[in-house]
Amino acid sequence: MMLIPCPHCGPRAHAEFTFDRPVEAITRPDETPDALVRNLFSRDNPRGPSRELWRHTYGCRSWITLTRDTATHAITDVRPVGADA
């Protein structure tokens, strides 16, 4: 079980959250079809740190981004969506 520090609610149980996609798979309306296909339908799928889009679905319902290690589940750098540098 992961403890995810929601930027709005503080540390909450992982069961309250849903994973959406790696940030690399977020698509923008102005992308070329090739970039769109690449981003939607292929992945780096790393074993290690991954920047991801999650949602605090059963809490404040906000979208958030975070860096999560896919081997250790260590979570760092949680931000409200849109606040990425």
Next chain:
Amino acid sequence: MKYSALSLLRAGLGGHKDWPRAWRDPDPKPHYDVIIIGGGGHGLTTAFYLAAVHGVRKVAVLERSWIGGGNTGRNTTIVRSNYRLPQLHALMELSLKRWEGMSDEINYNVMFSQRGALFLGHSDSDMLQLAQKGDAMRADGIDADLMTRDQVARLIPLLDVSSTARYPVQGGLIQRRGGTARHDAVAWGYARAADRLGVDIIQNCEVTGMDITGGRITGVQTSRGAIGADRVGIAVAGNSGRVAALADLRLPIESHLLQAFVSEPVKPMIDTVIMTQSLHCYISQSDKGEIVLGGDPDAYPTYSQRGAPHIIEKAAAEALALVPALSRLRMLRSWAGTTDMSFDGSPFIDATPVEGLYFNGGWCYGGFKATPGSGWLFAHLLARGESHPVAAPFRLDRFETGHTMDEPGVGPMPQNR
């Protein structure tokens, strides 16, 4: 040594002390015709069929730890071909037919038990979907029988089919040829059978790099040195992305996690595989007597092989509601495997953009049933350089060309299936 009732008797008289080892433990040779990366069921069956069917004998299976230690040895062993889409019918039925002859084919008892695979329906819409699936199966020549609630109650007396049940049972769809098998035996049996045909099974040998010159693969780097090969096949399940990255490839796969858990062993109480159309819980009883339970995937990318307890809790709650007698059992252990989740739930058996490098993966949480079929088709591809007609739809580029095979029709995100 051929295994038989006589060999068992003879060894028994000697106190079972003189069994010869089941397969050799060779050092890697400098060069092979074909290298298979990954000693799970899919890699081992591929090697066996390369040697047995296509006469390709200079084959090595490279396994980074021990064979069958991946998802092959972690799965809940449900074997069935009750799918909806024709491409998956062809694939899974080819595989199921191979299961039916497997123990004889490899002279190894894989304890394949066709005890029936039943999907329960809990509502009108469940029953409609089950009827549609049954029709689709029968149209493709696969056995399927719709059952009424009373028939289901007779088949599984411990199931709560009362009108006050938490999950009322309206009926079900059974594939009687479905069932379970002994997962380790599948790995060991194919390893032994392939070894007898000259295949080198090399354990503790992790592939750490690929040698590619001019767009063509010439061999692999491993923890036991460089090994040359004319052709290389990847069959590493949850590690597909990491191994493909060694050749600079990105795949339509995310690695997720699926858990399972078992109870203490008890006398026979459930002799069918129980699944459901609406819930995400499946129940069977192993030959040792343990109740084997599984549920939802954890639904986020991970290589940890360590799941969250709320997933198990949900599966256990559903199982208890379906079969209340399970509440008296103590759970023995739980575990997880890293699953290679594709974006439409269907697998890949295809060439890659690197010449001589082939890929088999994306089996999600349902590839045990496909083990012999997958090996059969992958061996065909590796031996001939072209896809078997049954494997032809399972291409790596099907998302960009729009030829996805989305069995449940839930869209492209791996965590939704």
